[in-house]
Amino acid sequence: MHQYRTHSCDALRITDAGKIARLSGWVHRKRDHGNLLFIDLRDNFGITQCVVDSSNSEFQKIDDLRLESVVCVTGKILRRSDETINATLSTGEVELIISDAEVLAEADPLPLQVNSDMDYGEETRLRYRFLDLRRDRLHQNIQLRSEVVSSIRRRMTEQGFTEFQTPILTSTSPEGARDFLVPSRIHPGNFYALPQAPQQFKQLIMVAGFDRYFQIAPCFRDEDARADRSPGEFYQLDVEMSFVTQDDVFEALEPVLHGIFVEFGEGKSVTPIPFPRIPFAESMLKYGNDKPDLRNPIVMTDVTNVWSGTDFKIFSSAIEKGAVVRAIPAPGADKMPRSFFDKLNDWAREEGAGGLGYIIFSDGEGKGPISKFLDTERMEQLKKLTGIADDGAVFFVCDIEAEACRFGGLARDRIGAELNLIQEDQFKFCWIVDYPMYERDERTGRLIFSHNPFSMPQGGLEALESDDPLKIKAYQYDIVCNGVELSSGAIRNHLPAIMYKAFSLAGYNKEEVELRFSGMLNALKFGAPPHGGSAPGIDRMVMLLAGEQNIREVTMFPMTQQAQDLMMGAPAPVDSERLEELHIRISMPPTKET
């Protein structure tokens, strides 16, 4: 018989009755009846009830065990009597009658209860992460994550992609986020950087002729955390392909994403292939942002013309100064009480907007404080534009375009949630395409790259030379699911001439570009294939699939919001000898005076 176990704690069934079995696991729960003791023994796979009574010499040893101690028990498998069957356990028709028991490891009293689904404070959970991970919910989430990653690997490989590793110690990249730096011992005063993403490497892999690359890639960015953003590190399904158009990238990724979400989505419906493609400008107009939650059926429209020149001066004079009015149709809102509209108005004020104007339609007639400013003709136009004609309400946001989009988007989310319009049982995917290549930096007035400086501008060199830079679009795209940005990607700029020109518009001269991107540029000068790719976030995909609101719930060993690992005690000071070796001297920030 095996030293530790003949079966897992999820293996025994009624057909095993009569056998001698050996199980090892954690003491999940004890039910002590004095002379009869039940132990729920748990391992990775499940739970089996084990029984011992006081006539057994092992009784006292087991009776003394605290919860979460590790024990190996051996004994006969018995069919339970009909009244004692536990239908909630897969092993509930049998139990193990303990004849021998060996304590493999004793547990101290627990700082958090493993056998409970109670909410615990984040600090306790992170400090004792190994205990939290034993608990069902987190255990399942991490298991799911592993299965998702395996399935991604299989699906990518089947589509002809090849997995490669790229360096973790690399050079600092001038664009994007703050780098994590690693001091060089051999080169005093010089630093490696951890990759923010394997962006340049994957392009170099294409230049090297490997055609289709993917990697479950760790990415490191020294930026502040959010609920959906780990501090420090996260993982991407990093993808790059040669000789492809934007549509080829979409067609390669859609079946993988669709397949994953069908496989692990537990019956929720998934947007059929091909996913809708929504131009950036259209998304901003209709949804107020570039990561629309399409489970919300509300679509905004521009109704500036409806309000222009009316006697409602708040809107009409703002329009004269360049503001726009966006309508947020709210089907069914005519049935809501007055407090619903007041609450939304209060919320709008808290968000810094002037308020949230509205017109209520019931039986085809417009009512509400501002409806009197619209004559019949304008009212008809409004009904036509918003699709709200007989029953419902229309909310209005009036501001300069960017602010109207932003706030309208928030209001759309809010109203959709309040009216229970969100289709919770769905995964709604879309591509956002045609991002602008450049935007104006509001503080400096300078032209900056909107997204990736390595993206190919639509229209190529000609567009860069003759068009208004702010009108140039890039072959740059995001994939969005249920309002979560999963990835961004692009067809890359593989031509040095276009790269020099693209950077010069953003204020970098040829020398600077060569200095900063020598590796990349050099490679492009020796025959680079047209190529492009994307990089969906693994953590966020698993978050969506697990139905979690927080990325720490799908991360095995996360750090706190302040980027500390409470379990391992990182970051931590190091010995002065280590610092000397690295040619580093600490310069502490001044301590605050009180």
Place this chain on the structure above:
RNA sequence: GGGGGUGUAGCUCAGCUGGUUAGAGCGCUGGCCUGUCACGCCAGAGGUCGCGGGUUCGAGUCCCGUCACUCCCGCCA
């Protein structure tokens, strides 16, 4: 860097308008219980009310500061 929330027993929380000895559940320790499955019953131990200062006859409670966790803004392709 900024704004909000939380911080009371090992854990989750209650503690009113400032007023006697700060409570409950779980866990822990001891006792009783042979068919439970969140077993039940009895008893006990366990507290720098995050920390520092202030107001007050009196502070868990009010004020100021600070620290930790968290949510958000900035930041982040």
